[in-house]
Amino acid sequence: MPKRKSRPQKRRRRSIIAFEMIRLDRTATEPLHEQLYRQIRDELKSGKFSEGSSRLPSSRALATDRGISRSTVRLALSKLHAEGYLRSKPGSGTFVANLLPETFLTADQPKTNEPIQRPARISDRVRAIPDKRVGNQFDLGATGASPGVSLVASIPAVDEFPIAVWERLRAQVLAKKGVNLLRYSSNRGDMDLRKALAAYLCDFRAARCQPDQIVIVAGMQQAMLISAMAVLNPREAAWIEDPCYQQTRRVLSLAGVKIVPKAVDTHGIVIARSTKEPVPRMIYVTPSHQFPLGVTMSFQRRTDLLNFARAHNAFIFEDDYDAEFRFVGPPLPSLQGIDNAGRVIYAGTVSKILCPSLRLGYIIAPEQLVDSFVKIRSAMDQHSSPIEQATLARFITEGFFLSHIRRMRKIYAERRDFFIKQFNELLGDYFTLQVPEAGLNIVAWLKHEEDFPMINRITFDIGVRPSALSFFCIQAKLKPAFVFGFAAWTPTQIRESLVRLASALRNHSKDPNYGRQSR
Numbered sequence: 001m002p003k004r005k006s007r008p009q010k011r012r013r014r015s016i017i018a019f020e021m022i023r024l025d026r027t028a029t030e031p032l033h034e035q036l037y038r039q040i041r042d043e044l045k046s047g048k049f050s051e052g053s054s055r056l057p058s059s060r061a062l063a064t065d066r067g068i069s070r071s072t073v074r075l076a077l078s079k080l081h082a083e084g085y086l087r088s089k090p091g092s093g094t095f096v097a098n099l100l101p102e103t104f105l106t107a108d109q110p111k112t113n114e115p116i117q118r119p120a121r122i123s124d125r126v127r128a129i130p131d132k133r134v135g136n137q138f139d140l141g142a143t144g145a146s147p148g149v150s151l152v153a154s155i156p157a158v159d160e161f162p163i164a165v166w167e168r169l170r171a172q173v174l175a176k177k178g179v180n181l182l183r184y185s186s187n188r189g190d191m192d193l194r195k196a197l198a199a200y201l202c203d204f205r206a207a208r209c210q211p212d213q214i215v216i217v218a219g220m221q222q223a224m225l226i227s228a229m230a231v232l233n234p235r236e237a238a239w240i241e242d243p244c245y246q247q248t249r250r251v252l253s254l255a256g257v258k259i260v261p262k263a264v265d266t267h268g269i270v271i272a273r274s275t276k277e278p279v280p281r282m283i284y285v286t287p288s289h290q291f292p293l294g295v296t297m298s299f300q301r302r303t304d305l306l307n308f309a310r311a312h313n314a315f316i317f318e319d320d321y322d323a324e325f326r327f328v329g330p331p332l333p334s335l336q337g338i339d340n341a342g343r344v345i346y347a348g349t350v351s352k353i354l355c356p357s358l359r360l361g362y363i364i365a366p367e368q369l370v371d372s373f374v375k376i377r378s379a380m381d382q383h384s385s386p387i388e389q390a391t392l393a394r395f396i397t398e399g400f401f402l403s404h405i406r407r408m409r410k411i412y413a414e415r416r417d418f419f420i421k422q423f424n425e426l427l428g429d430y431f432t433l434q435v436p437e438a439g440l441n442i443v444a445w446l447k448h449e450e451d452f453p454m455i456n457r458i459t460f461d462i463g464v465r466p467s468a469l470s471f472f473c474i475q476a477k478l479k480p481a482f483v484f485g486f487a488a489w490t491p492t493q494i495r496e497s498l499v500r501l502a503s504a505l506r507n508h509s510k511d512p513n514y515g516r517q518s519r
C-alpha cells in the first residue's frame with residue numbers, strides 16, 4: 001500500500017498549473033501582458049496550490065497555448081517574480097512562491113468562512129432587468145463596442161472632444177473655487193450650470209423653464225430612473241416606444257414598472273389604447289429623433305400626445321438625447337416647449353454632444369416634481385462631480401459648447417453624406433437605407449429577408465458591427481434591418497469598413513461557406 005501511494009504523489013510534484021481560466025481579450029485597451037499578469041496573480045492568490053502542484057508551465061508552452069508571443073509571457077512572469085509571487089529553481093523551472101505576498105499581509109487575520117456552496121440568493125429585481133450580458137461583457141459599456149470595431153450605432157466622435165480646452169477650464173474653476181469643489185454639494189446640481197443650461201435650453205430647444213427647474217443628473221439613464229421612481233409606484237404602467245432604446249427597458253424594469261410597448265409609425269409613438277391596457281402614468285418618447293428608427297414626431301402627434309397625457313393625468317418623459325444633430329430642415333422645438341400643462345419631464349445628456357464618459361445630463365422638471373426628483377437624487381448618490389459640473393458651466397458660458405455643437409454638426413453632416421453615398425454604391429444590392437432627418441444612426445433594411453442570418457454572422461466576424469434592429473424590439477415584428485452608426489469614424493474608415501462588408505458579402509455569394517471557419 002505505502003508503495004502505491006508514493007507514485008501519484010511523485011506525479012503530482014511534477015504536475016504543471018494549467019491556468020485554464022485565463023481569457024485574453026485582444027480588443028481590450030489593457031495590454032496583453034498586463035491581462036496575463038493580473039489573471040495569473042489572481043489565480044495564485046486563490047491559494048489552491050500545494051507543494052506538489054505549484055510548477056508553472058514554461059514561457060514557451062504558455063505562449064503557444066495562448067497564441068501570444070514569448071516576450072508578452074516573459075513580461076508578465078518577470079513582474080510576478082519581482083512582486084514575490086514566483087520563485088525559480090535552477091534546472092527545474094518556475095514555481096509558486098512558498099509564501100505569497102498576500103499571505104504575509106493577512107497572516108494574523110482570522111480565516112474567512114468557508115465559501116457558501118449554494119447559489120447566491122438574487123433579488124427578483126435583478127432577474128427582471130432584461131440584460132443577458134455576463135462577466136466582462138459589462139466592461140464594453142452600453143454600446144457593447146470594443147476598440148477596433150466599426151459602424152456601431154450611437155457612438156459619437158469622442159476624438160473631436162476639445163480635451164485641452166476642458167482641462168484649461170477645469171484648472172481655472174479649481175483655482176477659483178478650490179476646496180469648495182471638494183465638498184458634498186447641491187443635490188440639484190451646480191447653480192452656475194443650471195443657469196447656463198436653462199438659458200441654452202430656452203434659446204436652442206425652445207424650452208420654457210427657470211434654473212430652479214433644472215436638476216443635474218448622471219446622464220439620461222439616471223434621469224429616467226429618478227423620473228420613474230418619482231411618478232410611478234411599482235407595477236404601475238409606463239408606455240415606451242417599440243422598438244426602443246435598450247437601456248430604457250432596463251431602467252424601467254429596475255424601477256419595478258410595468259412596461260407597455262407601443263408601436264411607432266411614421267408620426268412617432270402610436271397613442272391608440274385598447275380598454276384592456278392599463279392607463280400609463282408615464283410615457284417615454286424620443287420626439288426629435290426616435291431611437292432606433294429615426295422618425296421625427298409630427299406636430300399633430302405631439303399635440304395629441306400632450307392632450308392624452310393631460311386627459312389621463314400622465315407624465316411624458318421626453319428623451320432629447322441627440323436633438324442638436326439635425327441635418328434637414330429647421331430645428332424643431334422640444335415637446336416641453338409646447339406643453340402648457342406641466343406634463344413633460346424633459347431630459348438631455350452631454351453623452352452625444354460632448355462625450356458619454358462625463359456622465360452628465362439634465363432634467364427640466366415640471367415645478368411640482370422638482371423636490372421629489374431632488375429627494376430621490378439625494379437618497380441615490382447625492383450629486384455628480386462638482387468639478388466636472390463647474391467646468392461644464394464655464395464651457396457653456398464661454399461659448400465653447402455652442403461652437404463645439406456647430407463644429408460637430410458640420411463634421412457629422414459630412415460623414416453622414418459620405419456614408420449614404422458609399423453605402424448605396426457598395427451595398428445597394430443588399431440594403432435600402434432609411435435616411436432620417438437627424439441623429440447619428442441610420443437604419444438599413446434588408447432587400448432579401450433571408451439574408452439576415454448570413455449578414456448578421458458576417459458583420460460579427462469582420463468587426464463591422466451595426467446592431468440588428470430586432471435587438472431593440474419588444475413585441476414589434478419588423479422586417480429585418482440593421483442600425484448603422486456613422487458618426488465616430490472618418491470618411492476613410494467608413495469607406496474601408498463598407499468595402500470590407502461589401503467584399504465579405506460578395507465572397508459569401510460565391511462561396512456560402514466563406515467565413516464560417518473563423519467562428
Ligand SMILES: Cc1ncc(COP(=O)(O)O)c(C=O)c1O
Nearest residue numbers: 154219220221245291321349351
Ligand atoms: C435614446 C437614447 N437616449 C439616451 C442615450 C444616452 O444616455 P446617457 O446620457 O445615459 O449616456 C442614448 C445613447 O445611445 C440613446 O440612444
